[in-house]
Amino acid sequence: MSIPLSWYLVLAAALFCVGLYGVLSRKNAIAILLGVELMLNAVNINLVAFWRYQNPTQMAGQAFAVIVFAVAAAEVAVGLALIISVYRRRKTIVADEIDLMKW
Amino acid sequence: MTAEQIIFLLTGALVLGAALMVVTVRNLLHAALWLVVSLFGVAVLYAILQANFLAVVQVVVYIGAIAILFIFAVMLTRREAMEKGRQTRNNWWIPVLLGLFILTGLVVLILSVPGVERTATALPSGLDTVQALGMALVSPDAYVLPFEVASVLMLAALVGAVYVATADKK
Amino acid sequence: MTFWNNPINFIGYWLNGVLTGWHLPAVLATLLIYVIGIIVMILFAMTLDIGLVWVERKVVARFQDRLGPNRIGPFGLIQPVADIIKMVIKEDITPDGADKIVYNIAPVLAATSVIVLWAILPLASTIYGVDLNVGLLFIVAAGALGTLAIIMAGWSSNNKYALLGAFRMVSNMISYEIPMVIILLIPTILADTMSVRGITQAQSGMWFAILSPLALLIFLISAIAELGRSPFDLNEAESEIVAGFHIEYTGMKFGWFYAGELLHAFTFGGFIAILFFGGYGGFFGLEKLAAFAWLNIPFVQALVFIAKAMFGYWVIMWVKYSVPRIRIDHMLAFNWKFLVPLSLVVLVNTALLNKILIVLPNWLYVLGMFGSNIVIGYVTVEILRAYGRKQRKAEQIPDPQAHTQEQAV
Numbered sequence: 015m016s017i018p019l020s021w022y023l024v025l026a027a028a029l030f031c032v033g034l035y036g037v038l039s040r041k042n043a044i045a046i047l048l049g050v051e052l053m054l055n056a057v058n059i060n061l062v063a064f065w066r067y068q069n070p071t072q073m074a075g076q077a078f079a080v081i082v083f084a085v086a087a088a089e090v091a092v093g094l095a096l097i098i099s100v101y102r103r104r105k106t107i108v109a110d111e112i113d114l115m116k117w
Numbered sequence: 118m119t120a121e122q123i124i125f126l127l128t129g130a131l132v133l134g135a136a137l138m139v140v141t142v143r144n145l146l147h148a149a150l151w152l153v154v155s156l157f158g159v160a161v162l163y164a165i166l167q168a169n170f171l172a173v174v175q176v177v178v179y180i181g182a183i184a185i186l187f188i189f190a191v192m193l194t195r196r197e198a199m200e201k202g203r204q205t206r207n208n209w210w211i212p213v214l215l216g217l218f219i220l221t222g223l224v225v226l227i228l229s230v231p232g233v234e235r236t237a238t239a240l241p242s243g244l245d246t247v248q249a250l251g252m253a254l255v256s257p258d259a260y261v262l263p264f265e266v267a268s269v270l271m272l273a274a275l276v277g278a279v280y281v282a283t284a285d286k287k
Numbered sequence: 288m289t290f291w292n293n294p295i296n297f298i299g300y301w302l303n304g305v306l307t308g309w310h311l312p313a314v315l316a317t318l319l320i321y322v323i324g325i326i327v328m329i330l331f332a333m334t335l336d337i338g339l340v341w342v343e344r345k346v347v348a349r350f351q352d353r354l355g356p357n358r359i360g361p362f363g364l365i366q367p368v369a370d371i372i373k374m375v376i377k378e379d380i381t382p383d384g385a386d387k388i389v390y391n392i393a394p395v396l397a398a399t400s401v402i403v404l405w406a407i408l409p410l411a412s413t414i415y416g417v418d419l420n421v422g423l424l425f426i427v428a429a430g431a432l433g434t435l436a437i438i439m440a441g442w443s444s445n446n447k448y449a450l451l452g453a454f455r456m457v458s459n460m461i462s463y464e465i466p467m468v469i470i471l472l473i474p475t476i477l478a479d480t481m482s483v484r485g486i487t488q489a490q491s492g493m494w495f496a497i498l499s500p501l502a503l504l505i506f507l508i509s510a511i512a513e514l515g516r517s518p519f520d521l522n523e524a525e526s527e528i529v530a531g532f533h534i535e536y537t538g539m540k541f542g543w544f545y546a547g548e549l550l551h552a553f554t555f556g557g558f559i560a561i562l563f564f565g566g567y568g569g570f571f572g573l574e575k576l577a578a579f580a581w582l583n584i585p586f587v588q589a590l591v592f593i594a595k596a597m598f599g600y601w602v603i604m605w606v607k608y609s610v611p612r613i614r615i616d617h618m619l620a621f622n623w624k625f626l627v628p629l630s631l632v633v634l635v636n637t638a639l640l641n642k643i644l645i646v647l648p649n650w651l652y653v654l655g656m657f658g659s660n661i662v663i664g665y666v667t668v669e670i671l672r673a674y675g676r677k678q679r680k681a682e683q684i685p686d687p688q689a690h691t692q693e694q695a696v
Contacts, residue, residue, distance in 0.1 A: 016119045017165070020233045025129045025162075027223040029136055031216040036140035038212035039205045044145060044190055048152055051183065052136050055159050058171075066166045067237050071244060073253035077260040079171055080250070083178050084267040088274035090183050094190040095282035101194040110206070120314060146442065150389065153435060173424040181431025181464070185457065188438055192450075247420055247481060 022063035030056035043097050043107045047090065054086045125165060132158035143204050149187040153180050167240060170247045293413045294585060295324070328416055332405045336550045340367035342597075343549060343604065350608040377538035384445040385535065393440035394536065394543035400432035401551045408557055409484050410592050411567050411585035422483035423471045426558065427464060430513055433551070434460045440544075441532035452531025455521045455615050462622045463512035463519075466505055469630040473502040473637050474562045487566035492649070496563040498656045501633050501664055503563045505626060507602065510555040512618070514548065517607040521615045556599030560592060564599075567592040632663060 029052055036049025058079050065075020101107050135155035142148045156179045163172035227233060240246075253259040290297045299320055306316035341356075341364060348355025356363030381387060407422045409415035419425055434457055441453020475481050477498060478489035486495075496503050512519040521531075533544045560566055567588040569579065581587060613621070636659055644655045 016121055016236055017125050018234045018236055020227055021125065021129075022162075022166075023227045023233065024224055025132065027220060027227065028133055031220040031223075032133065032136040032140060034219065035212045035216040038215065039209040040140065041204060041206055042145060044187065044194070045140075045148060045204065048139055048148055048187065051152060051179075052139065052155065055156065055179075059159060059162060062163055062166050062168050062171060066168065067235065070240050070246075071249070073249050073259070076168060076171060076246070076250050077253050077263070079168075080174070080254065081260075081263050081267050083174060084271060087178055087183055088270050090186055091274050091278040092281070094186055095278040098190060098193055099281050105196070107194050120318075146386075147389075150439070169419065170421050170424070173421045173428050176428035177424060177431055181428065181434060182461070185434060185438065185461065188442070189454075189457075192442065245420065 019063060019067045022059060022067075026056045026059040026063070029053075029059065041108045041110060043100075043109050043112075044094070046109060047093050047097075051086065051090065054082060058082050121165070125162075128158050128161045128165070131155075132162070145191045146188065149184060149191055152187065153184045156180055156184065168246065170250055291584060291586075295414055299324070324416075328405055329402055332402050332550060333546070335553065336546050337367045337371070339549045339553050339600075340370060340546070342600075346601065346604050347608055350605070371542065374539050374542040379538045379540070380535070382445055382535050386443040386445070389439050389443040390535075391540070393436050393443065394540045394547075396439065397433055397436035398543045398547040398550075400429050400436060401547045401554060403432070404429045404554050407483050408554065409487060409561070409567060411588035412484075412488075412583075413585050414589055415484060418482055418484045420480065420482045420485075423475060423481045423486075426471070427468055430460065430464060430467075437532055440536070444532070444535040446535055449532050449534050452521075452534075456515055456532060459515065459519060459521065459615070459618060460513055462619055463509045463626075466622065466626040466630040467509035467513065469627070469634050470502050470506045470509065471562075472634055473499055476634075476638055476641055483561055483566075487561055487568055490565040491568050493653055494563065494565045498653060499563075499633070499637055499660055500657070501629075501660045502637070503559070505630050505633065506562065507559065507606075508626065510559065511603060511606060512622070514552050514555060514603070516548075516552060516603065518610040518613045519618055520612060521618065552603050553596060553600045556601075556603060557592070557596035559599035559602075560595035564595050566595070629663075629667060633660070636660075636663060 033049045033052030033056060036052060037046050038049075040046055040049065061075050061079045061082070065073075065079075068075070097107055100112060104112060106112070132155050135151045135158060138151040139148050139155060142151060156175065160172045160175040160180075163169070163175060254264045255261050288297055288300075302320050302323070303316055306319060307313060311319070344366065345355040345363065356366040359365045359369050381390060404426065406416035407419055407425055409418075437460070438453050438457050441449045441456075444450075474486045474495055477495055478486040480486065480489070511517075533541055536544060569582045569591065582591070637656070640656055640659055644652045647655070
């Protein structure tokens with residue numbers, strides 16, 4: 015038990031920023047979803063680190079992390095289904111080219 | 118520098134290194150495989166934090182299901198022309214600056230909170246984290262409502278994903 | 288703590304003493320002992336694997352009414368060594384358009400996902416790697432790693448058949464994980480813990496195979512599907528897609544896939560023994576009697592465990608060599624439309640009856656659990672028969688009837 019809490023928080027912040035860069039700078043829609051997954055994992059690391067260091071007997075941190083797992087899985091499933099459906103119609107998944115509803 | 122700190126530094130380097138590879142690699146399937154490496158590192162971090170149920174569930178859910186979904190989606194939406202040429206948008210330096218700016222802000226904020234340098238106390242000896250988590254998720258004055266809502270969400274996602282991804286039958 | 292009743296800790300202490308006597312710092316000595324322990328465990332698993340090659344070929348031969356290898360060594364016992372030498376000296380080909388790194392990592396990952404399971408497999412009450420309190424979920428996690436290895440192999444081979452085989456195999460494996468996870472909850476409910484050692488110790492009263500035979504059956508079916516063995520072996524259907532996802536692998540890389548599959552089958556036989564047949568324990572608490580106290584020695588327990596695991600492995604082989612292959616859409620329909628609802632029903636039934644019947648005396652409890660499983664099984668068979676009858680009537684096929692000699696003529 016010799017790791018300071020700040021190490022976990024800084025690691026989670028760095029992972030979050032790498033995910034943010036992935037979301038904002040990639041063209042392919044699936045690569046954007048990969049960045050979103052990294053951000054969700056960073057949030058989870060934060061939650062579990064605070065659970066362990068604040069009050070391990072109160073399970074709020076772990077329960078929250080379990081719900082985040084469930085939400086991430088649901089979001090990836092629906093998101094990838096949408097991407098596959100868009101690919102079937104428009105034959106492209108580059109995010110910039112899916113612009114039928116732009117003004 | 119205790120052994121635990123060395124393991125944490127190695128795992129942290131693995132997680133961040135693999136994450137950087139995810140967002141920079143050109144071949145999308147390699148990016149998905151680097152995501153698997155990064156998620157496995159996060160599972161090791163959960164094990165260091167003594168949340169062993171979450172560590173195993175991370176491997177089962179993220180690597181066993183979500184990563185496989187990504188790989189299938191990449192294979193089903195491939196076109197040869199998409200993987201040559203630039204994979205990033207034209208103004209890629211804006212996200213880099215934004216990311217660095219947010220990272221600096223977060224690190225400064227984190228390090229300025231008093232008491233953030235503390236180390237963890239040992240877990241109370243009778244605590245079985247798996248059983249406590251189970252009780253918390255089904256106990257009416259704990260988190261049974263978010264648990265049930267999450268299961269309805271999963272049902273909606275299941276039905277929605279199958280419906281959206283089904284090809285039209287002409 | 289002597290060598291005979293706690294061998295691993297005894298050797299660990301002795302080695303620790305030796306290493307600190309050589310003036311190694313204590314942390315480094317502990318690390319070195321852990322590394323030696325891991326290597327010994329891996330060596331044990333792989334040596335067992337070599338024996339399994341011989342067992343497999345002899346058993347399949349006997350099922351097919353022939354002798355099997357009997358030239359090399361007495362009873363063909365040196366045959367696996369010949370097999371391995373053959374695989375090692377074969378040419379190591381990497382196809383031209385293949386993705387080199389992914390192609391080479393896939394067999395290693397496939398074998399690793401099996402060896403990692405040996406860390407939680409307890410051979411005796413004091414011979415085990417680690418006692419995780421989430422041991423059962425660890426089994427599912429290792430299966431997830433294996434799924435990843437297969438899709439890596441199939442995609443990186445740059446071959447249509449490999450990709451088809453990999454897709455089929457992966458959709459098979461992730462579908463059959465669901466009844467397996469639901470059934471893994473049943474020993475958890477009955478033993479009150481997810482730790483593998485805890486489940487083995489909780490069976491000293493009554494084996495879970497008797498408390499819940501339907502769970503054993505569904506676990507067996509899901510395990511065979513997870514292994515990718517017949518009758519669920521669409522991925523390596525030689526007559527259809529020529530060895531599936533490992534078409535392009537030659538030499539020792541194919542050897543890793545093959546050895547990994549055999550070891551995986553034996554490991555699942557071991558898990559069937561642990562989860563349902565009492566693991567390294569004896570027979571219904573026989574070892575508590577004074578006359579059978581020798582059953583408590585760890586090495587005898589290890590032999591008992593390996594015998595039970597061999598029995599589980601033999602059942603898996605028996606199914607493989609007796610039943611024809613099932614088509615992929617039938618396989619998936621069987622899972623989603625039959626196994627998942629049935630396993631949910633069994634789970635709810637076990638959970639309810641466990642709470643209700645626990646207050647009754649032990650023999651009533653055992654009878655109640657066993658009887659409820661028989662009732663569910665009977666009701667299921669009746670539903671299936673009625674469904675089959677309805678379908679046959681819709682297609683105007685007459686019910687099968689036995690004809691005597693005169694009627695047939």
